[in-house]
Amino acid sequence: EKYSLTDKQVGIDVGVADLAILSNGLKYPSFDSSYFEKKAKIWQKKYSRRRHLVKLLVLQNKNKKVLCPRSLESFTNWQKAQKSKAKYQAKAANQRRDYLHKLTTH
Template sequence: PSFNSSYFEKKAKIWQKKYSRRRHLVKLLVLQDRNKRVLCPRSLESFTNWQKAQKSKAKYQAKAANQRRDYLHKLTTHLVKQYDVIAIEDLKTKNLQKNHHLAKSIANASWRMFRQMLEYKCEWYGKKLIAVDPKNTSRICSKCGYNSGAKPLEIREWTCSKCQTKHDRDINAAVNILHKGSTKLNGQGLAMVTS
């Protein structure tokens, strides 16, 4: 099952807006008191409404983060217990997040946290984690090895122009990661993990 924290993220977004609006109004009132040279001017801390909104926002953000962490713990434990060797792409998520269309999805997937969990759990259970170069994993045909070049992200299926094999983009990339991992290890029994 895929991870979905949309409920908590939606709530956090609602409270973020409330917090921003309330804090802005409070700042205006504090500024008003200062400009009118009120004898006992109010401070930001004297208003509790924006502070309540801040707490609610933080609560929902924490719930989403906890749900994500719990999901990743369950997934990584399952993978490490099921496989002796796991091959993953050595992704640089900072570079991937430069694409504003993907940034949210990549951040939500928590690839870095996922990898860290895999690393220490593989160490705990005496399993092997192999990080392979992600270069061309979605471009190369996993059957004949032909590199058909870059493809826009909206293309999820493609046919190799050399051997006419029809590919699902993600499955093809996973098989290529497996091949690269096998070459590194010179063994068998690998698990495929793609982003």
């Protein structure tokens, strides 16, 4: 199927406050995924803190020459934080991508 040409032109200004402003007056606001980004930030902090503590415990076991030293994989709270962080980061990225796809399709 071939589309007919309309001989119409539209200028697009990409900005910071608004994502795009068209010359015909349409404004597209910047995307706000603040909820999931906030959650991802919180979980990033938890993940970093837990990872640091896990590394310290692993080093302590190594230095004390414990019979059964624990590995990084044996700490489940750290793994939970890693999964939650990844989940919220992915959700924010997916929402952003979806918004841009819908906007460009429109």
